[in-house]
Amino acid sequence: MRLKLTLRQQRPVERIPLNHSHHLASVIYSTLSKSSSEFATVLHDKGYAPEGSRQKFKYFTFSSLQIPIRTIDSGEIVSRSRQITFYLSSPKEEFLQHLILGLFAEGSLRIHNAVFSKECIEKLPEPEWSENMTFSMLSPLAVSVYRDPSAGMNTKEYLRYDDSRLSDMLLHNLQAKYRGLFGCEPPENGIPFSVRFEEEYLKGVREKGRSVEKLITIKDYSGKETRVKAIQCPFTVTGDPELIKVGYECGFGENNPMGFGMVKVS
Numbered sequence: 001m002r003l004k005l006t007l008r009q010q011r012p013v014e015r016i017p018l019n020h021s022h023h024l025a026s027v028i029y030s031t032l033s034k035s036s037s038e039f040a041t042v043l044h045d046k047g048y049a050p051e052g053s054r055q056k057f058k059y060f061t062f063s064s065l066q067i068p069i070r071t072i073d074s075g076e077i078v079s080r081s082r083q084i085t086f087y088l089s090s091p092k093e094e095f096l097q098h099l100i101l102g103l104f105a106e107g108s109l110r111i112h113n114a115v116f117s118k119e120c121i122e123k124l125p126e127p128e129w130s131e132n133m134t135f136s137m138l139s140p141l142a143v144s145v146y147r148d149p150s151a152g153m154n155t156k157e158y159l160r161y162d163d164s165r166l167s168d169m170l171l172h173n174l175q176a177k178y179r180g181l182f183g184c185e186p187p188e189n190g191i192p193f194s195v196r197f198e199e200e201y202l203k204g205v206r207e208k209g210r211s212v213e214k215l216i217t218i219k220d221y222s223g224k225e226t227r228v229k230a231i232q233c234p235f236t237v238t239g240d241p242e243l244i245k246v247g248y249e250c251g252f253g254e255n256n257p258m259g260f261g262m263v264k265v266s
Contacts, residue, residue: 001096002089002124002249007109007116008082014114015076016065021139021259022219023112024062024086031109032095034102039094047257048092048180055176060090061251061262063138065111083119087138089262091181091249127248127265129241131191134198135248135263140214140230142260143169143253158229161202161212167195170252174243177250186243193239201234218258228255234266 017023032040047056069081090096100121109116127133143166144156159166171193178186197212205212212233218226237244237252251261 001091001093002087002126003096003099004085004087004120004122004124005103005118006083006085006120006122008119009079009084010108010115010117012080014079014116015073015112016067016079016114017112018072018075018077019217020065020077020111021216024065025258027109027111028060028062028088028099031102032098034105035098039098043095055180057177057180057250058257059092059177059181059250060088060095061139061256062089062259063087063262064140064259079114084116087124087262087264089249089251091246129245131241131244132236132238133244134234134236134266136234136266137232138262138264139251139259140216140232140261141235141253142228142230142255143173145169161197161231161233167193170195170237170247171239171243173253174239174246177246178243181246181250187240189240191238191240193243194237196236196238197231198234198236205233218255228260230260 029040029044032043043058047058063086065077066085067077067079067081068084069079071078088096088099103118103121109118143159145159145165147155147157159169175186202212212231214230214232216228216230218228237247247261248263250256252263253261255261
């Protein structure tokens with residue numbers, strides 16, 4: 001299920017950090033705790049994990065803030081919008097129930113130092129699923145592999161949009177999420193999985209001397225900073241519709257509960 005949250009800006013001008021995903025993540029956990037502090041704590045600390053599995057997913061994602069009237073100044077978004085929106089998505093009903101209850105219990109929402117009131121919560125219709133779907137991004141996509149530890153490089157390597165390993169890594173990630181959600185192996189119907197980024201968009205970005213890749217700084221609750229290289233570019237995915245649906249609801253790639261990998265149908 002997917003929700004659209006519309007907020008009303010309380011002051012004529014608000015300043016929000018350009019990299020605001022970890023601020024939104026804090027708002028989400030704070031809102032969940034208004035409904036159930038136990039649920040919020042367990043989700044934050046443990047997530048969902050099958051018995052004996054080392055992989056723990058939280059099965060939600062959210063978009064970047066959609067701010068219609070904005071400028072950028074000193075690493076901050078300067079908003080003069082009366083309304084701003086963002087989207088949240090999860091296949092977990094209990095997550096969405098706690099979120100909605102928490103939103104009704106919560107007064108104003110504070111994103112960093114900016115203050116907003118809640119204006120509207122909408123449930124969005126589900127798209128029609130097919131074996132070939134084109135998406136644009138509501139938040140950047142992050143995909144990584146670990147470098148070879150035998151070479152003394154046991155660190156993450158974030159993949160570029162043109163890396164030949166990217167489709168396989170996205171597929172493995174979706175399969176792991178599917179197993180965790182449904183407790184069984186994902187479907188195999190013979191459809192080769194692939195992700196193809198939109199050539200016209202890439203060409204337009206290159207002509208402007210820009211890149212579809214961006215370096216985003218996120219923080220955990222201890223204040224530790226992590227730099228994530230992510231991709232912002234429409235793409236077409238081919239594969240089993242059930243796996244594509246998992247990516248749509250949970251987010252494609254990694255760091256989904258920190259606001260990465262959320263898409264909409266183009």
